[in-house]
Amino acid sequence: MNSEAIISRLKEIVRYYNLTLSTFADSIDVQRSSIxxxxxxRNKPSLDFVLKIIDNYPDVDLYWLLNGTGSFPKTQEIQQAPAPSPEVKPIEEPKVKTVSKEAPSLFSTFDAIGSNETKTQEVNTTKKLVKIILLYDDGSFEDYNK
Known part of the structure; x- marks a missing residue:
């Protein structure tokens, strides 16, 4: 991390917002002597210091502040998420099957993900379910431990 370059970008932020170093320190809740x-x-900027700037000045881009890449103030372009890779197929919701309680079996049926074909799989009675992870298309997930 090049401290001199970051200091020069800090000066640019202060000029852009027409602040004094004292008001800048107060606005990000750090001591004036730290600035x-x-x-x-004498000192190098800490991660906490950088995050306070990013939190209080939304026009400051983190990569611009640290590396000089990007722009200041942030451009107003709407960024879209990249299209999924062609090799990755979205997971379809599994279909729920009802199982008769009268006829227990060592076999269970399920719909194969991504196809309508029904498969049969032998249930190994020595294995125990430990964890289920559900992945959603928005990048979130839920996990369930037994």
């Missing part, structure tokens, strides 16, 4: 030590090169 003075950073600007003189």
């Amino acid at each position: 003075s030590h950073l600007m003189s090169g």
Whole structure:
């Protein structure tokens, strides 16, 4: 991390928002002496310090502040999520089957994911279910432990 370059970008932020170093320190809730030590090169910016800037000034891009890549202020372009890879097929919701309680079996049936074909699988009675993970198309997930 190049501290001198970050300090120069901090000066640009202060100029952009027409702030003094004191008001900038107050706005991100750090001591004024901390800003003075950073600007003189005595101290290097901490992760906490950088995150306070990002939280309080939404126009400041993290990558721009740390690396100089990107832009300041942030561009107003609407960014879309990248299209899924062609090899990845979305998982369809499994179909629920009802099982008769009268006829227990060592076999269970299920619909294969991505096809309408029914398969039969022998249930191994020595294995126990430990965890189920549900993955959703928005990137979230739920996990259930036994």
